[in-house]
Structures are given as structure tokens and as C-alpha cells.
Amino acid sequence: MRTRRGNLVILASVLCILIFMALGSLSYLSSTDAGTTAHLVRELQATALAESIAVTVEARVNSGPWIKRFWLEEALAAATQPEAGVTPLVAFSRESGHFPSVGEGLAPLDWGYAGIVKDVSSSSRIYRIYVEVLLAGERYTFSWDKRYEESLMGAMNRDATVMDKRIEETPAAATDPNDQLIDVIKQKSKEPAPDSVEDKYKDVLGKLEGDEEAVRGATTVATEPDGIPPLAEQPVQPKPKGKKGGRR
Amino acid sequence: MRSRTPGFTFVEVLVTVAIVSAFLLVLGQLFFGTQRQAVGTEARFTAALLAQMVVERLKSELTLDPGLLRRLDPAGTGRWTASGRVADAAAGARVSPFFEHLFARGGNDLYAPGNRLSVSPEAFRDWQVDVVVTDDEPPATAGANTQLLRELVKRVQVTVARDTSSFTLHARLLAPVENLSMPALDRLFENFESTRLEAAYEEFYEAVADNPHFVPGGIDPAARDLLADCYIVLGAINTEAYLSDGQTIAGNTVLTTSRPTSALSTWVRTLSTPEYYQHSVFKKELAQINTMRVTTLFDAFKKISPVLKHLLDQQDEMLPRVQSIGEALTTSRDRIAALNAETMELIRAYRAARTTAADPMQATTAQVAMTGSLDQIRARVAAFAEITQRQGDELSTALELITVVKFLDDFFNRQTCRKVFDRLKEYPARFTGLLDEIERPLRDFLDQSDGPTPYERVIASQRFVEVTKLRQLDLGRADPPALSRIQRLAEATATTMRPLSTYLKTSDVHDYTALAARNARFLSALQEMKLLARRYDRVVRAYDAGGTIREMLVLYQTVRAEIELESGGVMAQIQSKIGTLGDQMDLASALDGIEPPAAP
Numbered sequence: 004m005r006t007r008r009g010n011l012v013i014l015a016s017v018l019c020i021l022i023f024m025a026l027g028s029l030s031y032l033s034s035t036d037a038g039t040t041a042h043l044v045r046e047l048q049a050t051a052l053a054e055s056i057a058v059t060v061e062a063r064v065n066s067g068p069w070i071k072r073f074w075l076e077e078a079l080a081a082a083t084q085p086e087a088g089v090t091p092l093v094a095f096s097r098e099s100g101h102f103p104s105v106g107e108g109l110a111p112l113d114w115g116y117a118g119i120v121k122d123v124s125s126s127s128r129i130y131r132i133y134v135e136v137l138l139a140g141e142r143y144t145f146s147w148d149k150r151y152e153e154s155l156m157g158a159m160n161r162d163a164t165v166m167d168k169r170i171e172e173t174p175a176a177a178t179d180p181n182d183q184l185i186d187v188i189k190q191k192s193k194e195p196a197p198d199s200v201e202d203k204y205k206d207v208l209g210k211l212e213g214d215e216e217a218v219r220g221a222t223t224v225a226t227e228p229d230g231i232p233p234l235a236e237q238p239v240q241p242k243p244k245g246k247k248g249g250r251r
Numbered sequence: 252m253r254s255r256t257p258g259f260t261f262v263e264v265l266v267t268v269a270i271v272s273a274f275l276l277v278l279g280q281l282f283f284g285t286q287r288q289a290v291g292t293e294a295r296f297t298a299a300l301l302a303q304m305v306v307e308r309l310k311s312e313l314t315l316d317p318g319l320l321r322r323l324d325p326a327g328t329g330r331w332t333a334s335g336r337v338a339d340a341a342a343g344a345r346v347s348p349f350f351e352h353l354f355a356r357g358g359n360d361l362y363a364p365g366n367r368l369s370v371s372p373e374a375f376r377d378w379q380v381d382v383v384v385t386d387d388e389p390p391a392t393a394g395a396n397t398q399l400l401r402e403l404v405k406r407v408q409v410t411v412a413r414d415t416s417s418f419t420l421h422a423r424l425l426a427p428v429e430n431l432s433m434p435a436l437d438r439l440f441e442n443f444e445s446t447r448l449e450a451a452y453e454e455f456y457e458a459v460a461d462n463p464h465f466v467p468g469g470i471d472p473a474a475r476d477l478l479a480d481c482y483i484v485l486g487a488i489n490t491e492a493y494l495s496d497g498q499t500i501a502g503n504t505v506l507t508t509s510r511p512t513s514a515l516s517t518w519v520r521t522l523s524t525p526e527y528y529q530h531s532v533f534k535k536e537l538a539q540i541n542t543m544r545v546t547t548l549f550d551a552f553k554k555i556s557p558v559l560k561h562l563l564d565q566q567d568e569m570l571p572r573v574q575s576i577g578e579a580l581t582t583s584r585d586r587i588a589a590l591n592a593e594t595m596e597l598i599r600a601y602r603a604a605r606t607t608a609a610d611p612m613q614a615t616t617a618q619v620a621m622t623g624s625l626d627q628i629r630a631r632v633a634a635f636a637e638i639t640q641r642q643g644d645e646l647s648t649a650l651e652l653i654t655v656v657k658f659l660d661d662f663f664n665r666q667t668c669r670k671v672f673d674r675l676k677e678y679p680a681r682f683t684g685l686l687d688e689i690e691r692p693l694r695d696f697l698d699q700s701d702g703p704t705p706y707e708r709v710i711a712s713q714r715f716v717e718v719t720k721l722r723q724l725d726l727g728r729a730d731p732p733a734l735s736r737i738q739r740l741a742e743a744t745a746t747t748m749r750p751l752s753t754y755l756k757t758s759d760v761h762d763y764t765a766l767a768a769r770n771a772r773f774l775s776a777l778q779e780m781k782l783l784a785r786r787y788d789r790v791v792r793a794y795d796a797g798g799t800i801r802e803m804l805v806l807y808q809t810v811r812a813e814i815e816l817e818s819g820g821v822m823a824q825i826q827s828k829i830g831t832l833g834d835q836m837d838l839a840s841a842l843d844g845i846e847p848p849a850a851p
Contacts (some may be wrong), residue, residue, distance in 0.1 A: 014267055022274040026281060031581070033285040033292075040296045048305050055423040061402040062425055079265060107406070108421045115802040123604040155437055174765060198531045200702070207527075211536060213509040218543060224486060238648045239814050242828060249477050 042141070048109065049136040049143040052116065055105040056134050057096075057147050060120055069128050069151050074120045092121030103216045114138045123148055144184060163242065291416065298411040298418035301337075301375055305382060305409045308421045309409055315709060316750035317427035318758060320384065320405060327432050329386040329402070337375040381410040382707060387423065387470040392624070399438040402431050426597075429758075433769070437538050440772040448557040455479050473565075474655045480562035481662050484555045488671050491551035515544050528692075537692040538714065543687040552678055552780050559675075559783055566659075566790045570799060571655060576649055577803035580810050583642045587635065587813050591821040594631045595847050601625045619838075630836060635822040646811070653785030660804055660814070665792040676788050679781045685723045689734070694716060697740065711742050720760050724774050729763045736763075803819070819848035 062073045074093035095101040096117040104116060116132040128151040136143045195201035201208060258562050259267070313319050324331045328637035387404035389397050405426050410419045429440065446454075456479065456548070459465050465475060492498065497514025527533040601624035646653070662668050693715045696703060703711065719733040741755035759765045767774055793800040814820035818826045828841035 014263075015270060018270060018274065020268070020415045022278060025278060029281055029285050033288055035757045040292045040299075043296060044299045044418070047299050051306070051420055051422040055421070056427045058423040061405055062400055063393075063396075066399055066403060066439060083346050100392075103390050104406075108408075108419055121749060124770075201533055204527070204530075204532075208389060208532070208536075211540075212517065214515075215540070215543065217511045218515060218547070237650075241643075241814060241816050 006184065014235065044185075045138050046143065047143055049138045050145070052106055052109070052114070052138075053134040053136050053143070053145040056102050056116065056118065057132050057145075057149075059102050061149060064149075064151055066116055072130070072151070074130075075122075090122050092119055094119050109138070124216070128218055131182070144181075146181060147241070148185065148189065158227070256763075265290070274502060294413060294416035297375065298378070298413070298416055298499055299420070301378055302381065302409040302411045302418055302420035305380060305411075306420060307409055309382075309384075309407060310424060312750045313424060313427070315748055316754040317713065317756050318429040319750065320424075320426050320430040322753075322757065323384070331384040332382065334379065334381040335380050337380065372624055377413055378674055379411075380414045381408075383408040384424075396438065396442070399431070399435045399442075402426060402435045415820055435749055436769065437772060444553065444772075444776075446557065446648055451483055451554075451558050452476060452479055455483055468785075470654060471651045472665055474651050477562065477565050477655055478658055480558050480565075481668075482561065483558045484675075485668060485671050487551045488674050491547050491670065492674060494547045500725045515540050515547075519544075531696055531699050531707075533705075534692040534696040534699070535707065535711070538689050538696065538711075540567070541689040541692070542687055545682060545689065548682060549686065549780075553776065555675075555781070556776070556779060559787065560779075563783065563786045569652060569656065570793065572649070572652060573793075575801050576645070576652075577646060577799065578802065579642065582805035582815075583810050584806055586638055587810070587820065587822060590631050590635050590638075591847070594628055594825070595821045596623045597628045597631070598842050598845055601628065625839060628825075628842070631717075632822070632825060634703060635826065637806075642810060643814050646807070646814075656800055657804060658793050660800060663791055672787070672791065676784050679784050682685055682777075682780065683722075686718060686725060689718050690715070690722065690785075694736065697736075705748075709748065712737075712744070712751060712755060715740070716755065716758050716760050720766055720770070723760070723763055723766060724770055724777060726758060734761060 072091075076094045078091045093101075094117070097106070097115045113118040115137045116134055117137075118132065120130060120132050123129040123131045130149055130151065132145075132147045133148065134145045136145070194203055195208075203249075314368055320331070323326075340746060383406075385406045386401040387406050389400035389404070393400050403588055405424045407422045407424055409422070410417065412418075419540075428436070429441065456465060459482075465479070470478075473701055484542045494515065497511070498514050507545060519537065521539045522533045522540070528537070538773060602621035604617045604624060608621065610617075663672065693711055696711050697708065697715065715733075716737060719730060719737065722733065723730050737755050737758075737760060741752045744752040744755070792798050795801060809818070813823055816823040824845050825838075825841055828845075829838060
């Protein structure tokens, strides 16, 4: 009888273990599946939101002269910029009101964003946008380098974007390490393929690029008059006797 | 005695079956629940991917065909909607017309190998997709740019649904300039228009605040503005000369981040040599450099346009006054010359009579003659005094004008400044020439079979369209050879890049009237550049030898010297000797030593 009771316990235990393993596996697979999909959906939404901000920035900066870019004007208005060697920048967030229309379709309390727009090279008219999107507890960080370049007829930029997208915990506001990383990536991406025409002439192309940048960034200092100041003419009348010459 | 048998008792089997049944029941429910969830998850996954694909497809199509949005919404309502299924049920596996242009690559057969890259028919065929593209809502701070920003940014809302599953993705697109309405386009041109005159002065006066030429309370503000005009124009043209040709003509300072190794014009010569030009990358660079040159030139013009116009308008206003002063001065000069000649004759007669008076036989007659000559000389001295008084008064009312005219004369006749300003006369011809120089490498780039990537060809084709638009606006008519080339490009890309082909075929580059109407403000600026260059040429001639202003200034110096008694003329000598105009009592003694001045 003891043996039979032992059989029952063993049998029940094995069955329970098998069934619980099956349940656990199913639960894990389904939750992973659902989680992955939810993550993908969030990432798409975060990307769309960040790109919406970038597009809005691009439209605003390209619809006027470079000197009137909004982050420079805001920095000037805040009287903190530009000092020598200080990069003009402006920080924005969902609360700052820079881009009030983005984020449509998202639950009101479920999302937020913060970021920075700043010059990378004022002379080359390249600017960088960092956007950090917080969506349902997940943080997504994006960055773009864009070049301002209006055409003769005011056409908008084309092919002037370099984008970096990461999902990490590094706040976008901590721009220094991100800047360094992006600069290295850009530098690497510019290196020509071995044995290509660009590789053969890389010195020439490098000089040309530098010269183009110098021309793009040229500013002029107002020409000032030199020589004798154009003093006003004096009344014309006969000179008094003994006072020849007068003012000349 | 009953024997013991191994195995399960009936009760054990019952309990086991009960446990297994219960667990199987739970497991089954969980399994079916999970399956249902998996189906839902898959549907959401598919929906999200499909929505993203639609957005990306719209973006890529807009890259190839910058005029797409304008064609989708020709009435300019600011809203475009479309909806449909990936595949029509009635059409079996064939893609629906709605998706044909979004997804079809090698044809509209979903099972065609070319289409497998973009659409997996099994995954997407039953999905309903609704797309809404609307204008954006800019922030309240956009001000006058509200309409422009509204049209520049498009909201895209893609809703993907099947059965009870649905997913909506919101995105934004940057609309190329081809899609803007006329009011928005006008606003864009306004934003890039030249500096306002007041702003130009403000900037200039701030820069020269400590310069004695422009201290407040010095010369008349209107005259001061005119002088500022000259230096603003000089600075802008000089900068353009530096950026284009590598050297300034007159010495203003151009700040650059680094000193260019070569000027743009030197680069053009270098890259045009066969060693470089044979490679597509240098054709592209050559087009880019020439674009920078033409942009630099046009920017310089835009900067000086209001200032130059002010300068030329003021010159035109001054000219009648200058002519009037010149006429009065001519009359005075001629009258004074006549008085000088007549008086010299009278002095000679007086001296002859005085010599004769030494002879007692002729003393009486000579005395009469001397008195007569003195009377006549006295009358001429009085006439001279009247002329100088009147002319002096007239000139006193025109002192500001004469100051400005003298300054401008000095400015335009200084070789360095004149060379800079004369560069302006070449602007229209250089603009046309540079556009031709952009077109040539672009054309050769597109003709080159090896080297350019497909994407580079897309960009080069679009640039070719833009340059052709500019060239046509500059020419004032269509350019048939360039248009034929665009048509050939459209045909060549009809199967491989259909959106680009559509753009090349339908762009307003083919309709000069529509092109000119759409770019009326740019055209107006272009015409102003030509007009101002011609006006400048006409105005500056007035400062050349024999020109109206140069002649007036010569006259002014002559008459001024007469009035100030510094000319050495006969009347001036007499007037100097007798002192003030009222003091003519010692006229006879004043005539001693009076001689006509030596010819210059």
C-alpha cells in the first residue's frame, strides 16, 4: 500500500511539473511576444515624434536667413549668448512650448520629450538636434546633424541630414560624450573607400571642402572711409583783405 | 489469500485522470488564450509595420518627386486623404490602385519578385489603410510665418485596420518649396529678401560710430546716408570679389574661419582640367562651386539692392539741381570772363590816357579819358560785386549738395573705389555666365555612364531642373535644348524611378508663363539687378571727365575762386586791392600792377 501511495505522489508530482513547465513556457513566450511588439510600437511612435520635432526645426530654420535661426535669437534674448567660444543653443521640452502640435494621438500623461538645438559649426551652417523621447517609461534618444543651405530660389534642403538613433539611458542634455561620438562617426563616414577616385584625390577634395567652408562662413566688416573727412563746404564769399587762402 | 499485484488502483487512476483533465483544461484555455493574444500581437505588429512602411514610402516618394504634395492637392486645400486596401478582394492578389503607387516596384502583381521587397502579400493583403495629410499647426510665436510654416510641415496620419485591430501612426514631412502656395512662397521670398535700408544704415552707423566722417551733428543726415550708401555698396561688392576671386579690390576686411587655399575661380580652373573633369565627383564639385559663386554674387546684390537704389535715386534727384547750379555758374563764369576782358581793356585805356596826361598839350583830353575809363571800370566792379554776391548767396543755399557731390566725385574717381563699383556693371552678364557654368558639369555628370550612383543622379537631375528654371527666368523665355534633355531624363527613369520621372515631366520648368508667375518676386529681383547695373553705369558717367557733375564742379571751383578773389582774374585782383565791396575810393591806385593772369 505504501508503494502504491508513493506511486501516486510521484505521478502527480511529475504531471504537475510538466504542466507548470508548459504553462511557464507559454506565459514567457506570449509575454515576450507581446512585450517585443509593444516595444516596437513604442519605438515607432517615439521615432515619429522625434522626427516630427526635427522636421519642425528644419522648417523653421530654413524659412529664414541663417543669422535669424531661432536658437540664436532665443540665446541672444536670454542674454547668455553669444560669448566668444560659446555655442549658441536652446533647450526645449514638452513644457517649453516650442513644438506645441507634436505628440498627437498619444495618451496625455504617457509621454514627454526634451532636447537641444545648437550650432555644430556656425560657419558651415551645420546644426545638431538632440531629442530624448520618454514614452511609457522607456527612453529613446535621437540626434541629427543638418546643414542649412537655401538655394537661389529659396528651395528647401535635400539630402542634408545625418541621423543617429539610440535607445539608452544617456540623457540628451549630456551632449559632450554624444557630440564626440557623432563627430567620430561622421569623420569615419567621410573616409573614402580604398582605391576609389575619392581616395586618390582625397587631398584635393579635403582642401576643396575646407575652402568651401571658409567661403560659406565668410563675414565682412563694414568698410570705413579713409583719408580726409568730407567736411562740409563753407559759405562762398570774398576773403577779407590780408587774409588770403582761407580754409582748404 | 489474494495475491498482491503491481500497478495502480482504480482510485489512483481516477485521481490521475482527474488531475490530468483539470490541468489539460486549464492548459487548453491558456493555450487558446495565448494563441488569441499572439494573433492580436501579430496583427498589431503587422499594423505598425505597415503604417511605418506607408510613411517611409511617402517620404521616399517625396524625395524623388518634390512636387508630389502639390499634385495630390492641386486646389491647395491643405488636406489630402486616401484610403483603400492593400489588395482588392475582387482583384484577387492584385494590388489595389491605392497601393499601386505606394508599393509597386516591378508592376502591380503582388507576387512578382520585385514586389516581395516592399509588400508581403500574405501579411498585408486584407488591411485597410487610411492616410490623411494635412498642414501643420505652428506655434503662436510664428507670427507672420504662420502660413508658411503651416504649409512647409505636413502632418501625416496613417491608420491601419483589420477586423477589430487598428493602429494609427502620426508623423511629419518637410514639404519641398515646389508645394507651397503663392502667399507662402511670397512670404518665403520676403524672408530672404535684401536687408531693409534702415537696418543697413543702423548696422553701418553702429560699425563706424567713432569715425569722424559720421559723427552726429556733422553733415546733414540725408547727405550722411548718401555717403553711407557708398561704403555699404563698396563693402558688399568687395566681399563678393574676395570670395569669388580671392582678393579684395579696395581694402575692406573679410573675416573667414580659415584662409582658403585657393579662390573659387581658381578651383573652377583647376577642376576644369581633363585630369579632374573626367571624374564624376569633380563634375559634381564644379557644379557646386559655381553654385556658390552665383549665390555669392546674387547675395551681394540682394544686400546692396536697397542701398544702391537709394544712392541712385538720390543721384537722379540731385542731377536737375546740379544742372541748374551748373547753368547759373556758367552764366556767372561767362559774365565774369567778359568783365575781366572789358576791364582789362579799360585799364589799358586808362593807363594809356595817364601816359598821355603827362603831355601838357593833351592833359585835358587825357584827364577826361581817364575819368571816363575809371567810371566804366567802377561800373564793372559794381557789376562784378553784384554777380559774386548773387552767386555767393545761391551757392550758400547749396552747400550740402556741393559737399556731397564733391565727396562722390572724389569717391568715384578714386581708382580703387571705382574698380569695385564698376564690378557691379558686370553682375548681370556674370550671373548668366555662371548659370551656364553650373549647367555644363551637371549635364556632363548626367551623361556619364560610370561613377555617379543612382541617388547622385536623382539629385543631379533635380538640380538640373532648378538651374534650367533659373536660366529660363534669366533669359526671359523657354530653353528648348535644356527642356529636351529633361524630357529625355524623364523617359530614361520612367521604369526605374517613376516618381522622379513624373517630377521631371510635370515640373513647371516646362511652362515658362507658369514658372514666371510662380517666381514673380525672384524675377523682379533679377530684373532689378539688370536695371540697377544700367542705372549705375549712367549715373557714374556724370562723374567722368565731361560729365554733368564733373563739369559743374570745375565751374564751381572756377567761380568760387573768382568770388573768393583767388582766381587771379582782373576783377579779383582789383577787388582784392580795394578791399570790401563798398570801399572803392582808391580805385585809381588799385589799378596799378593789375595784369591779366597767365594762361593756365
